[in-house]
Amino acid sequence: MLTYPKSQFMEEHLVRILSVAPVTHNVRCFKVEKPEGYRFIPGQATEVSIPKSGWREERRPFTFTSLNEWDHLEFTIKIYDDHGGVTQQLGKLESGDELLLHDVWGAIQYKGEGTFIAGGAGVTPFIAIFRQLQRDEKLGNNRLLFSNRTASDIILRDEFERMLGPAFVNTLTSEKADGMDNRRIDETYLRENIASFDQPFYVCGPDQMVEDVKQALHRLGAGADMVTVEL
Known part of the structure; x- marks a missing residue:
């Protein structure tokens, strides 16, 4: 690195x-x-x-x-x-x-293929990471779970769709939209949408969301050294 x-x-x-x-x-x-x-x-x-x-x-x-x-x-x-x-x-x-x-x-740096979890403008640290991975042809099996209030709040939606395809997963908390979930990213959501918790996780968003997601990931089996958040 x-x-x-x-x-x-x-x-x-x-x-x-x-x-x-x-x-x-x-x-x-x-x-x-x-x-x-x-x-x-x-x-x-x-x-x-x-x-x-x-x-x-x-x-x-x-x-x-x-x-x-x-x-x-x-x-x-x-x-x-x-x-x-x-x-x-x-x-x-x-x-x-x-x-x-x-x-x-900044503490958020790429440590290998895994799942990125973002809330709103918290996606911004992931933009350069995904752009670099795309440039290096190393997008691999990385996924992005992205939570927003409404579809109009989704930052760089078209670019993420082009880069990640079905690995770009959107969930909205304040409206329903075709092809998107209508739920918060909580422990139940993570359990249903992630097959393995033995992988790197990258989490960024509002402070409370980051803390809640981090604790949920730990309860689901993700090791402390596998979850990267902004300090």
């Missing part, structure tokens, strides 16, 4: 936004300049802040959804217009505006 020393990313990087595009009704894709020599492991993130008065010190973590070989960085970010916070401010930015990038960090 590749590792990069964190010390090389201690400086701030001022980067220009190259483009902003919608992904869903409340998620946007930000393409930004890539500092020379800037590298990360797929699944990792950096803290981002806005170099404007009152916002420069308001750092928030966002996952890279680009690959190292690309000539730019990409972030796929859910915008919370009603929170009055950093993402609301990000939602106001356009091409030509600037961002500050900080340290690279």
